[in-house]
Amino acid sequence: xxxxxxxxxAGVLERVRGSRLLWPLVALVALIAANAARxxxxxxxxxxxxxxxxxxxxxxxxxxxxxxxxxxMTLVIATRGIDLSVGAVAAIAGAVTxxxxxxxxxxxxxxxxxxxxxxxxxxxxxxxxxxxxxVSLLGIQPxxxxxxxxxxxxxxxxxxxxxxxxxxxxxxxxEIGAGFLLxxxxxxxxxxxxxxxxxxxxxxxxxxxxxxxxxxxxASRLAGLRSRTxxxxxxxxxALCAGVAGLMISSNVSAADANSAGLWIEMDAILAxxxxxxxxxxxxxxxxxxxxxxxxxxxxxTTVYSMGIAPEVTLVFKALxxxxxxxxxxxxxxxxxxxxxxxxxxxxxxxxxxxxxLAPEExxxxxxxxxxAGDAASDSKQKVAQS
Amino acid sequence: MLNxxxxxxxxxxxxxxxxxxxxxxxxxxxxxASGGAAGGDAIVMGFSQVGAESGxxxxxxxxxxxxxxxxxxxxxxxxxxxxxxxxxKAIRSYIQQKVDVIxxxxxxETGWDTVLLEAKRANIPVILTDRAVDSEDKTLYKTFLxxxxxxxxxxxxxxxxxxxxxxxxxxxxxxxxxxxxAPAIDRKEGFAEAIKAAPQIKVxxxxxxxxxxxxxKQVMEAFLKSNxxxxxxxxxxxxxxxxxxxAIEAAGKVxxxxxxxxxxxxxxDGMQALADGKINYIVECSPLLGDQLxxxxxxxxxxxxxxERVVTEETTFTxxxxxxxxxxxxx
Numbered sequence: 001x002x003x004x005x006x007x008x009x010a011g012v013l014e015r016v017r018g019s020r021l022l023w024p025l026v027a028l029v030a031l032i033a034a035n036a037a038r039x040x041x042x043x044x045x046x047x048x049x050x051x052x053x054x055x056x057x058x059x060x061x062x063x064x065x066x067x068x069x070x071x072x073m074t075l076v077i078a079t080r081g082i083d084l085s086v087g088a089v090a091a092i093a094g095a096v097t098x099x100x101x102x103x104x105x106x107x108x109x110x111x112x113x114x115x116x117x118x119x120x121x122x123x124x125x126x127x128x129x130x131x132x133x134x135v136s137l138l139g140i141q142p143x144x145x146x147x148x149x150x151x152x153x154x155x156x157x158x159x160x161x162x163x164x165x166x167x168x169x170x171x172x173x174x175e176i177g178a179g180f181l182l183x184x185x186x187x188x189x190x191x192x193x194x195x196x197x198x199x200x201x202x203x204x205x206x207x208x209x210x211x212x213x214x215x216x217x218x219a220s221r222l223a224g225l226r227s228r229t230x231x232x233x234x235x236x237x238x239a240l241c242a243g244v245a246g247l248m249i250s251s252n253v254s255a256a257d258a259n260s261a262g263l264w265i266e267m268d269a270i271l272a273x274x275x276x277x278x279x280x281x282x283x284x285x286x287x288x289x290x291x292x293x294x295x296x297x298x299x300x301x302t303t304v305y306s307m308g309i310a311p312e313v314t315l316v317f318k319a320l321x322x323x324x325x326x327x328x329x330x331x332x333x334x335x336x337x338x339x340x341x342x343x344x345x346x347x348x349x350x351x352x353x354x355x356x357x358l359a360p361e362e363x364x365x366x367x368x369x370x371x372x373a374g375d376a377a378s379d380s381k382q383k384v385a386q387s
Numbered sequence: 388m389l390n391x392x393x394x395x396x397x398x399x400x401x402x403x404x405x406x407x408x409x410x411x412x413x414x415x416x417x418x419x420a421s422g423g424a425a426g427g428d429a430i431v432m433g434f435s436q437v438g439a440e441s442g443x444x445x446x447x448x449x450x451x452x453x454x455x456x457x458x459x460x461x462x463x464x465x466x467x468x469x470x471x472x473x474x475x476k477a478i479r480s481y482i483q484q485k486v487d488v489i490x491x492x493x494x495x496e497t498g499w500d501t502v503l504l505e506a507k508r509a510n511i512p513v514i515l516t517d518r519a520v521d522s523e524d525k526t527l528y529k530t531f532l533x534x535x536x537x538x539x540x541x542x543x544x545x546x547x548x549x550x551x552x553x554x555x556x557x558x559x560x561x562x563x564x565x566x567x568x569a570p571a572i573d574r575k576e577g578f579a580e581a582i583k584a585a586p587q588i589k590v591x592x593x594x595x596x597x598x599x600x601x602x603x604k605q606v607m608e609a610f611l612k613s614n615x616x617x618x619x620x621x622x623x624x625x626x627x628x629x630x631x632x633x634a635i636e637a638a639g640k641v642x643x644x645x646x647x648x649x650x651x652x653x654x655x656d657g658m659q660a661l662a663d664g665k666i667n668y669i670v671e672c673s674p675l676l677g678d679q680l681x682x683x684x685x686x687x688x689x690x691x692x693x694x695e696r697v698v699t700e701e702t703t704f705t706x707x708x709x710x711x712x713x714x715x716x717x718x
Contacts, residue, residue, distance in 0.1 A: 039613050048639050055612045062605055164442050165600075165626065167656050178633065253600035253630055255656075260599040304594070305609030311566040311595040 020277035023328035024292045027321070031299045032056075038307055051180030055302060061184035061252075063298030065090070065245035067291060068190040069265055070272035071197060072238030074290045077273050079231050080214040080282025081135060081142035086242035086269060088153025089127050090262030093243040094250030095157040096120040098166040101173060110172035117173075121243050127153070128239025132232035150266070157258035166256040177251030186248045193241065198287050207285075210234065214282030268297050275325055296325065431461045432684055433481030435491035437518075438469040442654055446718030447492075447517065447674035454677025460684065471495055475502045482509050488684045490514040496521040503527035512687045516680055519569075525695065529687050532680055532697045534672050536570045540577025542670045542703055543621060543649045548585045550647075550668075557585075557618045560610045561593035562603050562631060564623040570672075571595070574623045574651060591617075596627040603630025611638045622650045625657025625669065632665050643667055653704055655716055661709035669709070671701045674718060 035042040035055070045054035069086045076083045100116035101107050127149060134145035179185040201207030212220045213227045220227045245265070250256045274280060275296055276289025300321055304314050327333050432455060436448055448464075455462035463486060467473040471494045481489050482505055489511055493499060499520045504527065506513050513528040520528070551557045561578070564571030575593070582588040592610050596602030603622060610617060611634060620635075622628035628650035635642040642648055642665045650657055653671040660666045676699045686693050704712060 041612060041615075048637075053638065055609065058605075058608045058612070062608075163438070164445070165656070178637070249601060253604055253633060255600055255629075257599060257601075257626075260597065261601070301605070302609055305606050306613040308592055308594075308613070311563060311593075314566075314595070 020329060021286065021289050021292060024275050024277070024289065024296060024325055027325045027328065028292060028296050028299060031296065031303055031321070035303055035306060042306065051182055055306060057184060059295065059298050059302050060187040062302070063294050064184065064186035064190040065248045065262070066265060066268050066272060066297055067294035068193055068241045068245040068248070070269040070290045070294045071190070071194055071287070072241030073269040074273050074276070074278055074285050074287060075197070075201075075210060075234040076142070076238045077270070077278055077280060078210050078214045078282060078285035079234050080217070081231065081234070082270065082280070083131060083146045083235060083238045084143065084266050085127070085131060085146040085149035085153055086238060087262040087265045088150050088157065089124055089239050089242040090246030090249060090265060091157040091258050092127070092153055092160065093120040093124055093246030094256040094261050095160040095166070095258050096123055097173065097247060098168050098250055098256035099160055101168045101170050102166055107168065108170055113170050113173035117247060120247065121240065124239045124243030125236060128236035129232075131239060132235035135235060136228040136231040154258065161256055161258045163258070168254050170254070173251050174254050175251070177248040178254070186252070189244065189248070194287060194291060211283050211285065271322065272297055275322070277329060429459060429461045430488065430684065430688055431463065431486040433463045433477070433484070433486040433489045435465050435467055435474045435477040437467055437492045437494050442718045443652065443674050447676070449717065450675040450677035451680060452677070454681045458681035458685070460681055467494055469494055471498060478502050478506065482506055482511060485509070486511060487688055488512050488514065490516055490680060490684065492517040493520050500524065500527065514680065514683055514687065516676060517674075530683055530693045530695055530697055532676055532683060533699055534701060535698045536573030537577040538698070539651050539670045539672055539701070540574035541581045543574070543651060543668070544578040544581025546668045546703070547588060547619060547621070547649060548582060551585060551588060554587060557588045558591045558614065558616050559588060559619045559621055560607075560614065560617050561590050562596040562606055562620065562622040562627040563593060564595065564598045566595045571623055578621060596622070596630065598624050598626060600626045600630035603627030604634045607631040607634035608637070611635070617646055620646060620648045622648065625650045625652040625654050628666055629656060629660060632660060654718060658704065658709050658713050658716055661704060661706055662713050664706055667706065669704045671703060673699050673701045
């Protein structure tokens with residue numbers, strides 16, 4: 001779909017039907033189907049102690065931090081930026097909260113947890129301001145500007161925790177990452193943020209402004225847009241998302257591990273955005289794409305665990321799936337598939353090649369592009385059989 | 388947990404450990420005496436620590452510092468903050484200061500030949516602690532003092548064999564450490580070796596949890612869904628075991644009863660869980676090697692022959708032992 005989308009629920013639906021999001025969705029369904037084929041219990045969901053319990057619920061719960069960070073990342077990437085510091089910011093948020101809780105007079109009280117969370121998010125706000133300051137005011141390239149905090153941030157987190165793993169026993173805090181309101185609370189928070197962003201950027205002109213800044217910052221400025229403020233805001237938002245994700249990660253295990261919390265999550269988040277069809281060159285972005293992208297990444301991780309893929313080949317397996325998904329939605333590859341089909345079938349009178357409208361475009365690549373997806377799945381099965 | 392940073396090349400450690408035990412130390416042994424004899428009074432030791440990445444490491448540092456004090460050895464301590472270049476700098480400065488003995492925990496396994504050769508030329512004996520180096524030339528250091536990860540895995544396996552006698556089938560899931568890290572490889576190997584004795588024990592799933600709590604929890608969540616019959620969890624460190632406890636509880640089962648848990652390390656949180664009955668057995672991987680280090684240093688300086696590989700004195704804990712040991716646990 002090359003035309004600019006209109007906002008709202010209709011737009012979301014249209015985008016799902018549009019080819020960009022179709023293939024990531026197919027990949028997600030294929031992954032889940034492969035799991036279900038190998039282990040029929042994969043799809044089953046039951047009630048356990050008043051909450052939902054099952055592999056799919058795990059995917060939602062464990063995918064929430066990635067989704068939230070990817071949400072912030074989507075907006076940053078839409079402005080032609082990138083934020084590498086989110087993992088470090090997540091580690092800092094967990095570190096601040098847990099040390100505050102442990103240091104408070106009553107480490108089990110909700111008040112202690114709230115104080116910690118407040119402090120952590122305030123600090124994340126400052127860190128986001130810092131990133132935004134470097135990028136928008138000083139004009140430092142985003143990848144460099146946020147690299148500063150990516151390395152320094154983990155050091156700050158270590159400094160806060162003294163290099164130790166801080167364990168907390170606070171039931172209130174535990175709810176954020178490990179708690180349930182029928183559904184995992186973490187995914188509810190992440191989805192609420194997603195919906196809020198969708199409403200704010202798609203119901204108002206904000207989304208359009210962000211995209212225009214990403215497409216051409218100079219032209220946007222000349223057109224009267226406060227591009228600096230917009231850029232600054234998205235970095236602050238990304239840091240806040242990272243902070244909340246950090247709370248989820250640390251709350252899930254009731255401990256702050258400055259060394260490993262949120263390690264490489266920035267890469268997962270960027271990948272989620274890219275799988276979702278947003279371009280790293282900035283401009284148009286897709287929130288629903290990011291949602292699907294984040295779910296694919298977490299499903300992939302869960303697949304590795306539940307299919308019993310040997311740890312030595314895990315990264316290769318993940319890479320194969322990601323490459324397959326990226327290829328499937330790359331315009332050039334799709335174009336090539338389409339051309340091959342046309343040349344294979346030139347005499348057919350009902351061939352869609354003569355028509356330039358959108359509808360046949362949606363139909364024609366479906367059978368061809370389905371093959372590589374099947375390949376990837378059988379590939380993984382072979383791997384399993386070998387291991 | 389201790390080797391989270393140890394990234395690559397690994398198996399050499401195990402090999403070095405296995406082959407080294409039998410042979411006596413190489414030709415360089417006698418030369419060491421000249422370095423120490425010069426001073427006459429207190430022995431001076433230069434110690435370069437990896438960094439302070441965990442409670443384990445902090446306890447390790449404290450143990451070395453306290454042992455030096457009791458042994459009357461003057462300790463020059465430096466913290467490398469996980470960087471090899473810092474460690475090389477520290478070792479060079481110890482050589483310049485003409486200390487009597489250098490001890491260090493290498494951040495990584497390779498790249499030490501040059502600086503260790505400098506130490507050898509200056510006649511300063513080197514002792515490796517906790518982590519090995521991967522070097523062709525075994526004369527570059529006197530001895531390697533540290534845990535034997537294979538033995539740790541074996542101890543864990545032996546306990547399980549002992550405690551599952553008479554049962555028809557025991558399904559084990561394994562939470563491995565970081566893929567490729569020495570402790571992960573060796574602990575897996577030792578465990579597998581020990582449970583060969585009992586055909587009823589089967590490892591039905593094995594995945595890496597990266598030595599972290601979240602990793603352990605996520606992997607265990609997936610295991611619980613894909614394998615309905617899990618009897619035992621074997622985690623390569625306490626942290627992954629603690630993560631597994633959370634996953635088991637969320638599944639409505641009782642850790643330590645419905646599913647038994649065996650871990651390695653014995654850090655404070657792990658010992659607490661063991662005392663609470665959530666973990667069943669912990670094999671210690673002790674950071675408290677200070678006293679052994681000082682003994683070795685004295686022997687090396689006195690020109691005595693020391694074995695090329697010295698294993699840290701370590702024990703194991705059952706739930707009752709954990710309750711007794713917990714109050715004066717240092718880490």
